[in-house]
Amino acid sequence: MKTDMSIDFLLRVFKEYRDNDAIIWHDQVFSYKWLLDRVEYWSDRLLLEEVNPGTIVSIEADFSPNSVALFLSLLHGGNVVVPLATAQDTQRDDHMKLAQIEVAIHLKDNDEVSFFRTGVAANHKLLQRLKKSSTPGLVLFTSGSTGKSKAIVHDMLRILDKFKVRRNCLRMITFLLFDHIGGINTMLYILSNGGCMVTVRNRQPDTVLATVEQHQVELLPTSPTFMNLILISEAYKRHNLSSLRKITYGTEPMPETTLNRFHKLLPDIELLQTYGLSEIGILRSKSRKSGSSWMKIGGEGMSTRVINGRLQIKANSAMLGYLNAPSPVTADGWFDTGDAVEIDGEWIKVLGRESEIINVGGQKVFPAEVESAIQQMVGVAEVSVYGESNPITGSIVCATINPVGSVDPKAFGTEVRRYCSDRLPRYMVPMRIQVTDKSQHNTRYKKIRSRPAE
Amino acid sequence: MEINGEILSALYEAVDETNLLLPENQQLTKDPDAALFGPDSALDSIGLVSFIIEAESTLSQALGKAITLADERALSRSHSPFRTLGTLVQYVEEQTANGCYKDPRAS
Numbered sequence: 001m002k003t004d005m006s007i008d009f010l011l012r013v014f015k016e017y018r019d020n021d022a023i024i025w026h027d028q029v030f031s032y033k034w035l036l037d038r039v040e041y042w043s044d045r046l047l048l049e050e051v052n053p054g055t056i057v058s059i060e061a062d063f064s065p066n067s068v069a070l071f072l073s074l075l076h077g078g079n080v081v082v083p084l085a086t087a088q089d090t091q092r093d094d095h096m097k098l099a100q101i102e103v104a105i106h107l108k109d110n111d112e113v114s115f116f117r118t119g120v121a122a123n124h125k126l127l128q129r130l131k132k133s134s135t136p137g138l139v140l141f142t143s144g145s146t147g148k149s150k151a152i153v154h155d156m157l158r159i160l161d162k163f164k165v166r167r168n169c170l171r172m173i174t175f176l177l178f179d180h181i182g183g184i185n186t187m188l189y190i191l192s193n194g195g196c197m198v199t200v201r202n203r204q205p206d207t208v209l210a211t212v213e214q215h216q217v218e219l220l221p222t223s224p225t226f227m228n229l230i231l232i233s234e235a236y237k238r239h240n241l242s243s244l245r246k247i248t249y250g251t252e253p254m255p256e257t258t259l260n261r262f263h264k265l266l267p268d269i270e271l272l273q274t275y276g277l278s279e280i281g282i283l284r285s286k287s288r289k290s291g292s293s294w295m296k297i298g299g300e301g302m303s304t305r306v307i308n309g310r311l312q313i314k315a316n317s318a319m320l321g322y323l324n325a326p327s328p329v330t331a332d333g334w335f336d337t338g339d340a341v342e343i344d345g346e347w348i349k350v351l352g353r354e355s356e357i358i359n360v361g362g363q364k365v366f367p368a369e370v371e372s373a374i375q376q377m378v379g380v381a382e383v384s385v386y387g388e389s390n391p392i393t394g395s396i397v398c399a400t401i402n403p404v405g406s407v408d409p410k411a412f413g414t415e416v417r418r419y420c421s422d423r424l425p426r427y428m429v430p431m432r433i434q435v436t437d438k439s440q441h442n443t444r445y446k447k448i449r450s451r452p453a454e
Numbered sequence: 455m456e457i458n459g460e461i462l463s464a465l466y467e468a469v470d471e472t473n474l475l476l477p478e479n480q481q482l483t484k485d486p487d488a489a490l491f492g493p494d495s496a497l498d499s500i501g502l503v504s505f506i507i508e509a510e511s512t513l514s515q516a517l518g519k520a521i522t523l524a525d526e527r528a529l530s531r532s533h534s535p536f537r538t539l540g541t542l543v544q545y546v547e548e549q550t551a552n553g554c555y556k557d558p559r560a561s
Contacts, residue, residue, distance in 0.1 A: 360500070361499055361500065390503060390524060391524050391525060391526065391529055392499055392502065392503050392506075392524055392529070393499055393500065393503050396503060396507070414471065414474060417474075417475055418474060418475060421475050426500050426501075427500050429475070431503060431504050431507050432507055
């Protein structure tokens with residue numbers, strides 16, 4: 001039967017590595033033998049709870065021994081899994097309704113599990129399609145930062161496929177969240193190679209780097225915003241990072257200055273850019289060199305092309321569709337990423353979301369480029385750049401800045417603008433600058449680019 | 455016509471601030487009759503928008519009202535209020551008298 005095959009390859013890895021560390025959680029070590037037994041335990045328990053194949057099941061949790069085992073058991077049983085991160089409380093109810101959750105599983109901080117039957121019978125045709133064949137599925141949500149959150153349906157067999165090829169066995173931190181394509185990718189990468197999943201209690205720079213030191217972590221998959229926080233907090237000075245060989249970063253464009261500074265301060269850590277989307281999965285990528293924002297993306301079952309400066313992708317692991325929006329895929333199977341890119345032969349550079357481009361009197365401004373310039377200024381901790389409509393030039397460039405220490409907002413604003421004037425074309429210099437002490441990233445350590453509430 | 459000193463000095467303050475960032479050959483003069491934007495002015499659209507945003511801020515502070523200068527009302531006039539600092543003073547005075555600007559604390 002197809003469903004029995006779905007995670008068999010993972011279970012074989014677990015057997016092979018049975019004595020190795022699989023998960024470190026709250027400083028306790030769980031072996032692959034434990035995980036193997038636990039997947040079996042939950043598979044039996046799911047049947048007892050009458051979670052039959054084809055059920056739409058949410059798991060509200062962060063990465064933990066039970067959330068990982070349950071996730072795998074649900075796939076094994078041919079269910080559709082909807083991971084919900086506990087940090088995302090505000091959207092939780094909307095997401096549950098949208099995904100037509102039939103059984104909700106909640107994991108407490110102490111990893112205790114509870115089941116709840118919602119009384120919903122999922123009838124969306126994409127979910128029905130998976131249910132009928134008991135094909136394991138996955139529902140993820142777009143962030144909804146630019147409108148309503150969209151529910152993405154994946155056929156898990158297609159996502160799992162690329163993990164059948166063995167790669168490096170590494171100790172990695174699950175930094176990206178449980179309900180994020182990057183988080184799922186990290187988990188599957190670790191488990192399919194017999195690596196060790198090191199979980200973190202929170203995602204503060206000092207906690208994460210202390211965990212790197214304590215558990216000899218080799219790879220940290222994270223975001224540019226978090227890398228900047230490592231620099232601002234100077235957390236890298238307080239922990240021994242000699243075990244850390246690589247940092248991968250994706251989810252948003254990387255300001256060149258953050259990248260260069262990071263590379264200069266921590267030259268022994270290889271910095272690699274990743275590229276992925278909730279709708280497509282994570283692509284295999286190769287940076288031109290460590291610390292370069294040029295990369296090659298693709299891999300088996302993936303093709304890319306650039307049309308009108310925008311990246312399009314065709315992938316075997318692409319989603320089946322959205323639950324609440326029309327399919328954005330072209331008739332011949334290409335997905336428009338909405339990312340504006342530059343090309344140099346086979347190398348590409350992501351400039352930013354086309355929807356975030358600020359058009360000032362016909363000139364295109366990428367927020368990341370302006371942020372990169374401002375970030376170099378002494379006294380700037382974090383900066384986000386966005387557009388504001390203007391009747392004369394269409395849009396103007398605005399910036400919100402977290403200064404280091406306290407400053408006179410007006411004088412500081414002028415100073416920033418003069419700094420930019422010396423380094424950027426005039427149309428790129430922010431016309432309006434807000435100074436704030438509020439943080440400018442979301443719980444996923446991704447930059448929020450909008451005008452803050454007064 | 456008499457020029458409103460309070461409004462003019464707020465605009466002068468904006469001129470000083472804007473000049474800090476303007477190229478040498480586009481500097482604004484503190485004179486009510488000097489061209490601000492138009493054929494006789496060296497100011498380009500970016501310079502104008504930059505000045506307007508600065509002026510909105512200094513005027514709002516001086517008059518205690520939220521002042522918007524760049525809007526349809528100003529741009530659709532047959533005689534642009536942005537010809538000189540003097541015409542801009544007149545425009546702001548007129549709009550204030552007509553109750554077009556609101557005290558932000560009142561809302």
